[in-house]
Amino acid sequence: MRYLHTMVRVKDLDASLHFYTTLFGLTEVRRYENEKGRFTLVFLAASDDIEAARANSTPCLELTYNWDTEDYTGGRNFGHLAYEVDDIYAICQKLMDNGVIINRPPRDGHMAFVRSPDGISIEILQKGANLPAAEPWASMPNTGAW
Structure with missing residues (x-):
């Protein structure tokens, strides 16, 4: 088993990327846009993990931006843990x-x-x-x- 990522839903992708990258220091290592599903996934890695994250061999933080707005309440902005088996x-x-x-x-x-x-x-x-x-x-x- 291998730990893959932690997913957090975000309401404003630009504001979240500013926080996680510019202010907090994480780096975007890959992005997936799904027009049919109307969402964007952005995977972020810490500075020491960038190369491994680009090779998909270390866990990342996944920001999930749903194009249709939703207010996340009750901790719903935290999505899930992911493991590969x-x-x-x-x-x-x-x-x-x-x-x-x-x-x-x-x-x-x-x-x-x-x-x-x-x-x-x-x-x-x-x-x-x-x-x-x-x-x-x-x-x-x-x-x-x-």
């Missing part, structure tokens, strides 16, 4: 066997979401290529919020 089906099965609800099952063999006992959302991503679709995951519906 060797076998997404095996880890989801282990969690489920131990009473953890799989909020967003890995139907695509790539991504799942669960919550910690304290309600922290955790994204689980398959390392490398997606695994082939498999049951019970392929037909399992989402449960609750993730």
